[in-house]
Amino acid sequence: QKEVEQNSGPLSVPEGAIASLNCTYSDRGSQSFFWYRQYSGKSPELIMSIYSNGDKEDGRFTAQLNKASQYVSLLIRDSQPSDSATYLCAVPYSGGGADGLTFGKGTHLIIQP
């Protein structure tokens, strides 16, 4: 059974600062990693995918992957109040991905104006 661990928070970050969200996973064979953002009462929205070691940047978001340490992180630069949400880390149950994703319980991020 694959496990994905996240600190539940809340993580409080002042507006304009960098928010750093962390995730560890149990299966060393995992190849795909995803970050979802979920606003209260809404469904999860895919914001980042990363497949290779290193950094991947998309606008204010940067995903970082370290397969040797089984660690994936999400950095949010210039944090805005609209970034306040729960961030979910996910990996596929299997390499093909057809059998779905296993999710961490999420980190609740609060951006303080």
Added chain:
Amino acid sequence: SQTIHQWPATLVQPVGSPLSLECTVEGTSNPNLYWYRQAAGRGLQLLFYSVGIGQISSEVPQNLSASRPQDRQFILSSKKLLLSDSGFYLCAWSAAGNTEAFFGQGTRLTVV
């Protein structure tokens, strides 16, 4: 572009009543389809997945069932709801051979 529709958005049902939630995907063919549940204070739990018409795999034994009568239609059902079935039900799809999954708007079910 692809879109996923899920309805209803909210539902209040008495214990012992039946359930039918429907999900459809537009703009893609032969998608992988999923039902997840998110209970209060808990993470997302995969309930069912389907790689094709009539092909259903269950991840968690329960009183729920799923069906896929058409390529882009996925239905979650129950004959008799339990209080413990309350939660946020989410349909999702991914392209065949791809691991990225996209969610519908969700149905918040309250069993009373």
